[in-house]
Amino acid sequence: xxxxxxxxxxxxxxxxxxxxxxxxxxxxxxxxxxxxxxxxxxxxxxxxxxxxxxxxxxxxxxxxxxxxxxxxxxxxxxxxxxxxxxxxxxxxxxxxxxxxxxxxxxxxxxxxxxxxxxxxxxxxxxxxxxxxxxxxxxxxxxxxxxxxxxxxxxxxxxxxxxxxxxxxxxxxxxxxxxxxxxxxxxxxxxxxxxxxxxxxxxxxxxxxxxxxxxxxxxxxxxxxxxxx
Amino acid sequence: xxxxxxxxxxxxxxxxxxxxxxxxxxxxxxxxxxxxxxxxxxxxxxxxxxxxxxxxxxxxxxxxxxxxxxxxxxxxxxxxxxxxxxxxxxxxxxxxxxxxxxxxxxxxxxxxxxxxxxxxxxxxxxxxxxxxxxxxxxxxxxxxxxxxxxxxxxxxxxxxxxxxxxxxxxxxxxxxxxxxxxxxxxxxxxxxxxxxxxxxxxxxxxxxxxxxxxxxxxxxxxxxxxxx
DNA sequence: CCAAAAGTGTTTGCTCTACACCCATGG
DNA sequence: CCATGGGTGTAGAGCAAACACTTTTGG
Numbered sequence: 001x002x003x004x005x006x007x008x009x010x011x012x013x014x015x016x017x018x019x020x021x022x023x024x025x026x027x028x029x030x031x032x033x034x035x036x037x038x039x040x041x042x043x044x045x046x047x048x049x050x051x052x053x054x055x056x057x058x059x060x061x062x063x064x065x066x067x068x069x070x071x072x073x074x075x076x077x078x079x080x081x082x083x084x085x086x087x088x089x090x091x092x093x094x095x096x097x098x099x100x101x102x103x104x105x106x107x108x109x110x111x112x113x114x115x116x117x118x119x120x121x122x123x124x125x126x127x128x129x130x131x132x133x134x135x136x137x138x139x140x141x142x143x144x145x146x147x148x149x150x151x152x153x154x155x156x157x158x159x160x161x162x163x164x165x166x167x168x169x170x171x172x173x174x175x176x177x178x179x180x181x182x183x184x185x186x187x188x189x190x191x192x193x194x195x196x197x198x199x200x201x202x203x204x205x206x207x208x209x210x211x212x213x214x215x216x217x218x219x220x221x222x223x224x225x226x227x228x
Numbered sequence: 229x230x231x232x233x234x235x236x237x238x239x240x241x242x243x244x245x246x247x248x249x250x251x252x253x254x255x256x257x258x259x260x261x262x263x264x265x266x267x268x269x270x271x272x273x274x275x276x277x278x279x280x281x282x283x284x285x286x287x288x289x290x291x292x293x294x295x296x297x298x299x300x301x302x303x304x305x306x307x308x309x310x311x312x313x314x315x316x317x318x319x320x321x322x323x324x325x326x327x328x329x330x331x332x333x334x335x336x337x338x339x340x341x342x343x344x345x346x347x348x349x350x351x352x353x354x355x356x357x358x359x360x361x362x363x364x365x366x367x368x369x370x371x372x373x374x375x376x377x378x379x380x381x382x383x384x385x386x387x388x389x390x391x392x393x394x395x396x397x398x399x400x401x402x403x404x405x406x407x408x409x410x411x412x413x414x415x416x417x418x419x420x421x422x423x424x425x426x427x428x429x430x431x432x433x434x435x436x437x438x439x440x441x442x443x444x445x446x447x448x449x450x451x452x453x454x455x456x
Numbered sequence: 457c458c459a460a461a462a463g464t465g466t467t468t469g470c471t472c473t474a475c476a477c478c479c480a481t482g483g
Numbered sequence: 484c485c486a487t488g489g490g491t492g493t494a495g496a497g498c499a500a501a502c503a504c505t506t507t508t509g510g
Contacts, residue, residue, distance in 0.1 A: 009280050010238040013310075013321060052237050052319055056310035080308045080323050082241075082284035091280055093241060093323075095308050165462075182464070183500065205461030206507040393489075410491070411473065433488030434480040 011082065011091040015059040016047035016133065018078070018096065018140035019068065022103040022157050026122045027144075027174050029137060030067060031129070033117040038088045039130035045137070046118065047094060060097040067118055069108035074100040074156040074218065078140055086132045098140040100156040148174055152191045153221050155213045163201055163208035164188065193217045239310065239319040243287045244275035244361065246306070246324065246368035247296065250331040250385050254350045255372075255402050257365060258295060259357070261345040266316045267358035273365070274346065275322060288325040295346050297336035302328040302384040302446065306368055314360045326368040328384040376402055380419045381449050383441045391429055391436035392416065421445045 019030040031043040046067040050059040057075060065071055075097055082093035101107065121127065123141060126134070147153045154170045155162065168184045188194065195214055200207040214220075247258040259271040274295040278287040285303060293299055303325055310321035329335065349355065351369060354362070375381045382398045383390065396412045416422065423442055428435040442448075 011241050011278060011280070013239050013241060050239060050310070050321070052239070053312050055312060056308060056321070077307060079305060080284060082278070082323070084281050084283060093278070093284070095310070095321075163462085180501070181462090182502085185463080187499095202508075203461080204509075205459075206463080206509095208462055391489085408474070409489090410475085413490080415472095430481075431488080432482075433486080434482095434490080436489055 009091075011093045013050045014047045014092055014094040015050055015056060015063060016045040016094045016096045016136060017060045017063055017075070018045060018098045018137055019064060019073075019101065020098065020123070020140075020144065020157065021101045021105070021107070021120070022170060022173070023120055025173065026124065027157075028120040029123050029126065031119060031121055031127070032067065033119070034130055042130040043119075043121070043127045044130040045096075045133045050095075056095050057097075060095075060099070064099055064101075067108075068101065068105075070101060070105055074153070074221075076143075076222075078136070078143060081132055081136065083132070094136075096136045096140070098143065100144075100153070102159050103157060104159040145175060151221050152188060152193050155194060155217070156221075161197055161199060161210040161212050163210060165208060167194075167211070193220060237319075239321045241278045242275045242320060242322040243278055243284060243291060244273040244322045244324045244364060245288045245291055245303070246273060246326045246365055247292060247301075247329065248326065248351070248368075248372065248385065249329045249333070249335065249348070250398060250401070251348055253401065254352070255385075256348040257351050257354065259347060259349055259355070260295065261347070262358055270358040271347075271349070271355045272358040273324075273361045278323075284323050285325075288323075288327070292327055292329075295336075296329065296333075298329060298333055302381070302449075304371075304450075306364070306371060309360055309364065311360075322364075324364045324368070326371065328372075328381070330387050331385060332387040373403060379449050380416060380421045383422060383445070384449075389425055389427060389438040389440050391438060393436060395422075395439070421448060 021028055021030070030046060032046045034040055034042050034044050046063055048059070048063050048066070050056060051062075054062065056077070060075055061072070064073055064075075076099075078096040078098050080093065080095045084091055086092065086094075123137075126137065128134070129137065148171055154167055154174070157170055158166060164185055167188065168179055168181065171184070172179055193214055194211045194217065197210045197212050199210040201210055249256055249258070258274060260274045262268055262270050262272050274291055276287070276291050276294070278284060279290075282290065284305070288303055289300070292301055292303075304327075306324040306326050308321065308323045312319055314320065314322075351365075354365065356362070357365065376399055382395055382402070385398055386394060392413050395416065396407055396409065399412070400407055421442055422439045422445065425438045425440050427438040429438055
């Protein structure tokens with residue numbers, strides 16, 4: 001029998017993006033409150049079905065836009081979860097993604113989208129989650145940690161221009177440990193992925209140089225990821 | 229609208245395992261020749277549909293067994309490919325896996341399974357592949373290289389007992405570069421993932437100590453992988 | 457001139473790499 | 484005793500981590 005035929009019962013296919021941002025000095029995850037059974041009232045990832053004519057990444061971006069109003073973000077496929085029984089209603093396979101959106105992005109929730117209640121939660125204090133979403137978020141966090149350690153992806157969570165102190169603070173917030181200022185700056189600059197701008201940020205104390213990521217930085221981070 | 233309902237058109241869902249082994253001193257990949265259109269006559273990964281009541285990993289193992297007769301192998305999820313248009317007949321999303329099977333495993337093909345022609349090909353000289361399977365195999369190879377570099381997973385391709393020279397030769401074959409004998413042995417032994425047995429392999433020259441992987445080595449390699 | 461945050465190099469330890477000879481066995 | 488592959492240690496280089504003071508601005 002050919003391995004490809006059409007008369008099979010098909011699992012339903014969804015995408016579940018884990019959307020991260022920085023808010024109120026912490027790493028936060030966007031969750032929606034479920035209205036229907038199963039798990040009515042519980043929080044869950046803002047997932048949804050994959051349409052016939054969109055790629056998996058397009059589906060994840062569509063969910064992102066429906067929930068936040070943003071049309072783009074750094075997006076990476078995480079893992080595909082397909083245990084029978086992960087959804088009590090039947091066979092649902094989900095492709096998990098993780099997304100990073102900048103701290104200053106004009107994000108809609110809290111401005112209330114439709115009926116579907118959406119809220120940011122600190123990644124360190126999540127409510128109980130529906131389905132296997134706790135497992136998915138936990139894995140997304142592991143991968144984010146790992147990514148910061150080897151690939152300078154942290155700037156994806158910052159505005160277009162940022163100071164090195166802000167970037168370092170981002171890393172410290174996510175990794176949960178203090179970093180040496182001089183070593184941090186040396187490593188980041190040697191990675192050659194950000195560059196100084198002409199601008200300064202003034203505030204208390206000495207004004208700080210603003211940096212931006214290089215035009216090809218995103219491509220480079222994507223290339224350095226271990227996934228196609 | 230709830231993100232989970234049932235009346236959506238569903239993409240078909242398949243798994244495509246990239247099955248690696250060592251044969252004739254090279255890394256080889258198992259391919260099947262397609263009988264039907266599209267791509268009739270071309271070689272492809274030995275994939276198939278996911279059944280309603282099996283997990284994705286079980287589906288991959290089932291395909292492995294159908295094609296090789298083996299009931300187990302080191303198996304890891306790779307990536308999920310879902311571009312519309314990757315299968316000319318319609319929407320088919322596939323979850324790619326890679327599998328490592330030992331050089332001495334009693335593998336069936338070449339002993340001819342059913343009509344479906346299956347054959348081993350050296351990973352370095354693959355024929356043109358159907359669908360996006362060339363992309364999948366290329367990614368599987370990248371991931372295998374990477375895995376060997378950081379996780380001592382090479383023993384999954386060897387018999388239960390093996391000499392350090394055989395293990396080193398495996399690494400050199402896959403990575404395509406010569407390794408220093410003393411450094412290789414030190415690193416492997418310090419990783420603490422294999423242990424000496426009481427046995428020796430006699431042959432030409434001084435007999436070699438046989439090693440086996442520690443009982444918890446597989447769990448450790450799986451833990452060290454970056455995927456759940 | 458004081459407070460606040462930005463910015464800047466050097467030393468030290470450690471890890472990785474390069475490298476050559478003796479050992480045990482079979483024929 | 485010779486050929487064959489197995490097995491072992493050390494010195495030097497490069498990289499990563501620890502560490503403290505000066506600079507610039509605003510009030």
